[in-house]
Amino acid sequence: MRSTNFVSFFTVQGFFIGVVFSILKSESAYGLLVYTLLVTAIFYLLAHFFVALYFQTFQAKSQFFPKEMHERQLDLFVREIGKREKMIEAAQEVTRSAVKLNADEARRSGA
Numbered sequence: 001m002r003s004t005n006f007v008s009f010f011t012v013q014g015f016f017i018g019v020v021f022s023i024l025k026s027e028s029a030y031g032l033l034v035y036t037l038l039v040t041a042i043f044y045l046l047a048h049f050f051v052a053l054y055f056q057t058f059q060a061k062s063q064f065f066p067k068e069m070h071e072r073q074l075d076l077f078v079r080e081i082g083k084r085e086k087m088i089e090a091a092q093e094v095t096r097s098a099v100k101l102n103a104d105e106a107r108r109s110g111a
Helices: 003-026 030-056 067-110
Strands: none
Touching: 003 030
8 A cells, every 4th residue: 555545544534533533522513623623633643653654664675677678678679660660661652652553554544
C-alpha cells in the first residue's frame, strides 16, 4: 500500500471513529464537531508519524539499474525502427508506382 493511501485510509477511519466518539461523548452540535475534528486530526497526525517511522526504519535498498544494457536495447530498437521505416517507404513507393501504372492503363484502355 502506498503511503498516501495509508494516510487517507487511516484518516477516514479516524473520522468515523471520531463521529462515533463524539456522538457518545458530546451533548451539543458544537461538541460533536469539535470532537470529530479533533479525533480525525489525531488519526491524521498518527498516520503521518507511522509512515515516517516506516520509511525511516525500513528503507528500501537501492537496486542496481542496468543502464548500459537498457541503452544498448534502446539503440537496437532505434535501428530496427529505422529499418522498418525504410521498408515502409519502399512499399509506399511501389504502391504509388502501381497506382500510377494502373491509372495510365485505365486511361489508355478507356480512350
